[in-house]
Amino acid sequence: MRKGDTIVFDKPPCVLSYAAVGGKKESEGPLSEAFDMLITDTRCGEKTWEKAESDFVRCCLETALKKARLEPGALNAVFAGDLQCQCTASAYTMRGFDVPYLGLYGACSTMAEGMGLASCMVAGGHMRHAAAMSSSHFCAAERQFRTPLDYGGKRTPTAQWTVTGAGTAILAQEGEGPYVRAATFGRVRDYDITDINNMGAAMAPAACETIVRYFSDTGEDPAHFDAIYTGDLGMVGSTLLLQLLEQAGLKLNNHKDCGLIVYDRESQNVQAGGSGAGCSAAVLCCHVLPALREGRMSRVLFLSTGALMSQTTFLQGESIPGIAHLIELSSGLTRPGVKGGAA
């Protein structure tokens, strides 16, 4: 059923399993214990960071399959994307899995985009099992979008630290939950930010637009959710988001940002927080979904937020468009609007 832009699933797909893989910095952060796997060798024994990222992704998909007790052949599709030019971390990983592959590009919004699309395919009866997956790698991203690491550039206070990690979730038509109850696909918003070291500001307007639209479409009350997660706005973007939402008449007391959960800003020297396509993907899979399954939360909104520029458009002086996709998750299948109560 559609309500405005929001797709509300009559038969909500179940998140059958999920897995998250993190790197060295993630192993030193607050979620250290939550990751399924931590690989502290940033190169994973490979010659390049790009290949290492593919290894992270492969381990992540393998772990999610194992936890679901599924063979790769049981997947009808993997929806995946990453930040490398031409999404090669995902594509090169999929050489090793004989499974239909649907490549996405939503920058850091990819995980919610994949979760939303995979949910629609499963809910629509087109697929039995579909995976959503995304990843990023600090070293590969820095040299691609900003400067080579060897350059040793000073990081600005608005800069964010790209998560080295991956997250994978497998959706199925049935199961014990958590469930994807609804999805709102986002629209591009561009507030004319041109600072490639201030992604949070570039993405906040898109997050605001998607959140406002979800609540306007559904008539829901933000207070009925345990938390409203954004992907990787960091401190700067989160502050802006709350200001923009208040201007739009929406006051949130339960906003959390994956970029502020994955690292300890006090001790980890990550400036405004974490970022990267792997940030929201990993935090979803090692923090949000487990809390829903284990009953520590019953209902959340989860957004991934993406900045859609490239190094080319940046050098050409273009501004940075943002986008944010949203999914509504619940632990059980009680009627929406009522908080709590596993199925």
Added chain:
Amino acid sequence: MRKGDTIVFDKPPCVLSYAAVGGKKESEGPLSEAFDMLITDTRCGEKTWEKAESDFVRCCLETALKKARLEPGALNAVFAGDLQCQCTASAYTMRGFDVPYLGLYGACSTMAEGMGLASCMVAGGHMRHAAAMSSSHFCAAERQFRTPLDYGGKRTPTAQWTVTGAGTAILAQEGEGPYVRAATFGRVRDYDITDINNMGAAMAPAACETIVRYFSDTGEDPAHFDAIYTGDLGMVGSTLLLQLLEQAGLKLNNHKDCGLIVYDRESQNVQAGGSGAGCSAAVLCCHVLPALREGRMSRVLFLSTGALMSQTTFLQGESIPGIAHLIELSSGLTRPGVKGGAA
């Protein structure tokens, strides 16, 4: 209904409208008359080729909307992607349309990926109208994937000419056709091709795998189709495809390649033929879909084929993975397996 990897639509979505925009070289080719719009200024009056590509895409989407007599707001989503790093041609275009945007990356396979996904969303009842769109630009692609044009590199005989153009199709739950009857999403295939000037060879195995799977899934007979189109295999890849298919026990007499239709290889100096994400997108929208609507063909398979490398993986000595997505199109809604007969 699923048959193996193939999604067969119980209620096939209708292609409500379609539009194709081409550039200078396309205006000199055999399909010149078929394009909705020809823009012979490669820069479209812009300062960069990248911005010009966004203009092509914008014109294409505007034209498709006009032909469908729809306002942009009637679209529930645009599925789009292109070859520029981080898919900026599509994302920057979508700044100008206040419509949910789902970014795809399938390299030159993007159009069939978008058509398949948009069809599933419409057939599953999640969307009323959804657009699929893709584009490419010769100058932007050459400097990104190979060498800057100013370098004046000699082109090899296996090289292909990236189409400067775009194609957009709008899908709806109902209408007079043509219809998308089925979709088969492809798997990554890598035959260890490392020559960035031989995309056709890198993509042919993936095309073979998807075609063989479609026929094995459905039990259909290739002779029941007016044509089986591939995206941009060119002369080298097409020859290889037919050999691979014959080895797999499938003999096609009706194979056509969009890369061999869009240019005249005799007179246009395009080496092995056309390529690029805009190649199959434009040929679908100015050649295949019109022939189905006007009754000159009644049933076709349409594949877009993608090579999933980047300039980074190429410089790192990696091989080139290929992928191919397939849709089945028909002019009417008579029962599948029987050729001919508009609804």
